[in-house]
Amino acid sequence: MFDSGKYPATCGVYLMKGSQGEVFYVGKAKNLRNRLRSYFSEQGDNRPQIRFLLKRVRDIETIVTDTEKEALILENTLIKKHRPRYNINLRDDKTYLSLRLDPREEFPMLQLVRRVKRDGALYFGPYASSTAVRATLKEIYRIFPLRRHPWETCRNRSRPCLYYQIGQCSGPCHGRISPAEYRRLVQGAVALLSGRETEVLETLRRQMGAAAQRMAFEEAARLRDQVRAIEQTVERQKVVDAGGGDQDVVGLHREGGEVEIAILFVREGKVIGRRSYSLEWRLDEDELLSSFLQRFYGREVCIPDRVLLPFVPEDAAVLADWLSEQRGRRVQVLAPLRGSRRELVALAERNAAESFRERGSRREARQEVLREIAARLHLSRFPRRIECFDISNVQGRFSVGSMVVLTDGEPDKAAYRHFRIRSVTGSDDYASLREVLKRRLQRGLREEMLPDFILMDGGKGQLGVLDAVLRELNLEARIDAAGIAKSRVLANVRGKMVERSEERFFLPGRKNPVVLRQGSPALFMLERLRDEAHRFAITHHRKLRRRSSLGSVLEDVPGIGEKRRKALLRHFGSLKALRAASLDELRALPGLPAALAERLHAALHQQKPS
Structure with a gap:
């Protein structure tokens, strides 16, 4: 039973945790006691996501701060650290x-x-x-x-x-x-x-x-x-009359439990770009808009003179102070009621509505493709979350696994994962795959986050490994599986004409593979997912090789520790550039003694480039 009396009636941050100590949600409040009481009141919270969250919460930790701005900064820090599932996640969370x-x-x-x-x-x-x-x-x-x-x-x-x-x-x-x-x-x-x-x-x-x-x-x-x-x-540039200067204009559109947010970037009175985000409506409008602005401007992005909003959130003054501190100059957070600025907010809202409509059309098309995949591959459930795995190594060294994810038919890059192979020595792809799958699915059981469908990059062998892991974890009834085998090169009877066969999909318990229609959207989606898993694995594998190449050269030089290795890599950018550096350039580096520079130069030129 929730006891609101044990929580402080001051501003601060609260962390909702599960039975294993995992953080589900991080929030801030001007009055922690009142905010937490609102979650557990007799009326309860009507939002289905919040009701589901509260059923899983086993502990609430609070951190008191002196000011609301400190609470905002701490909330941002904790969200970046814990990446809670129920906080806003910008799907294309990248800086521009x-x-x-x-x-x-x-x-x-x-x-x-x-x-x-x-x-x-x-x-x-x-x-x-x-x-x-x-x-x-x-x-x-x-x-x-x-x-x-x-x-x-x-x-x-x-x-x-x-x-x-x-x-x-x-x-x-x-x-x-x-x-x-x-x-x-x-x-x-x-x-x-x-x-x-x-x-x-x-x-x-x-x-x-x-x-x-x-x-x-x-x-x-x-x-x-x-x-x-x-x-x-x-x-060719569109000019708007909204007081000039640099402004970001936020528009919001709600429909069917979803929220679409569009941002217009206005620089010196000209609209230079637009960005839109689709969010699940998990929060009150006030809290949702405030959280979105914190996530968006919590990265290293250009902060304008003014941020125009459709309404003023409760913590607008705190947001303005925080943005001003981030920028180093005053930033205004406004919700105009009339005039050209209000017209600009209305334009952003129309853009949000149009983006929602366009996204809805694309969503319907993706849903149709997913329904086709479910029908053709005889899946027992709708594949809302699809995961694909691949293994990459060279002669058993630097073996890594990759997991890429489609959510509702779209790449969910925030859910991509790399796996360093721990228990396998040498080049054994099946054993490596088994380790990766067990680690992924065991964690999924703990966190109650399992895929609907797993696609393996490979044929019957890889599918057999997945099938065995699913049976071992009693998940064969909860997760559908298939393996995609690359097309084969076929020759005619004379051995002259060469043709490529179609991609083949192997299913558990079925001898003959399923072949999807060439050029179909379903085949295209699954092929792209397989290729993305391969790309993701290869990219990480090459990164590990580069790091090892640099480390193997530098680890043998007395006086070059981990910090100096990282500093050298940051300064020169690559091992090739470091090898090309002259002795004078190495001596000129701050914090690198002349004697150590000479030893480093000698070591770099004794070893041949890899």
């Missing part, structure tokens, strides 16, 4: 691309980055897709030809790169432009990226007129082309 330019460099360049740091550099964006940012860069380089490669790479060349030849680099590395002239290019690029096109156009037109008076007609023609390029770029 931004452009970085460091004006302190003599010849600054534009860099594509995913992390926005408080390092004194200028950041522009975010850009929701690589296509959008590359289109922007293409326009920038055509108008303002900044350098394209790292400075050392450029200086090591005997002549300027190809970009210089086609007029998309000014060649500062070979003295083809003075620092003052290059600085003017940088100023123009910054102004254009900041949305100050009018200022750039006026400057270029003045320079064009002055060049024409000096009879420098080639320079005047080049400036004229820059003016025309900017004018054409500006014409």
Whole structure:
């Protein structure tokens, strides 16, 4: 029985835990006692997800904080640490691309980055897709030809790169432009990226007129082309009248127990991108919106001057303080009631509704494909969660397993997992697969998170391993299984014509494989899942090999410990680059004594590159 009296009536964070100590949910509250009492009141919480959560909760831990902002920061930290199942999870939880330019460099360049740091550099964006940012860069380089490669790479060349030849680099590395002239290019690029096109156009037109008076007609023609390029770029951009500045505008659409949230990125009065998220409606609107903003801005992303919302959450002031601290400048969190800003929020809400409609159409199409898979492979249940496993090794070394997941027909990358093989020595894929499957399913039993359908990358042998593990854990009635065998190469009787057979699906207890129609959506979905499992395993396997290659060289050097190995890798980026470093470069590294630099240089050049 819940006793609210034992919990403090102050602000802080609470963690709901299961019988094994696993954290199911992390939340914050201005008054912990009142918040927890609301969960266990006589009326109860009407949300089905919360009712299911409360049945599993065996303990509630509270952490008291001095202020609400401290509670918000602690909540974010604990969610990142424990990844609770019932907190909001942004399915495509990735940071967006931004452009970085460091004006302190003599010849600054534009860099594509995913992390926005408080390092004194200028950041522009975010850009929701690589296509959008590359289109922007293409326009920038055509108008303002900044350098394209790292400075050392450029200086090591005997002549300027190809970009210089086609007029998309000014060649500062070979003295083809003075620092003052290059600085003017940088100023123009910054102004254009900041949305100050009018200022750039006026400057270029003045320079064009002055060049024409000096009879420098080639320079005047080049400036004229820059003016025309900017004018054409500006014409394609959507302009909104909402007070200018940088703003993120949040729209929310609810329907059928789901919530769609759309964010419009407005920079200097222009909409430069949109991002949408589909969430299960597990929280009150106020708590849901607040949690979403914390998850979204809890990463290293560009934080704007203002965040416009459809309504003001209870902790809006705390959110504004937290965002201001993250950014280093004041950030406003507003819910406009009228005027152009309210119209912009309405536009974001329409985008959220349209995104929900589009996602619903795609969802129906995926559901139909999953129904076809269930029918053709004789599954006993609808395959809402599908998992696929693969093993990767080279001659038994660095053996790893991979698990990739489809949830409702979409890749659920947050649920992907790697497995280091612990109990198998040598190249035994079946034994490795058995270990991976047992570890995965035993944990699934503990956490009550099992798949509906497991697809094995392989034929009867791999399927036999899975079938044996399911029987051992008494799961054969709860999880469907199949194995996908790669197509075979067939020759005709004369041995000349070569054909490829269809992909074959083996089912437990069935001798003959099932063949899906070539080109069918069901076959395409399962093939992509199999290929993704293979890619995921191979990528991790190669990463382990690279780490081992670096470690095997450096571990034999006295004085090079784990911290120094990591520092060397961060500095040079790869073992190949470290081997290419000169003795003088190693001596110049901070924290690396000259004698140790000499031993390292000798060790690196005694061993042949792998």
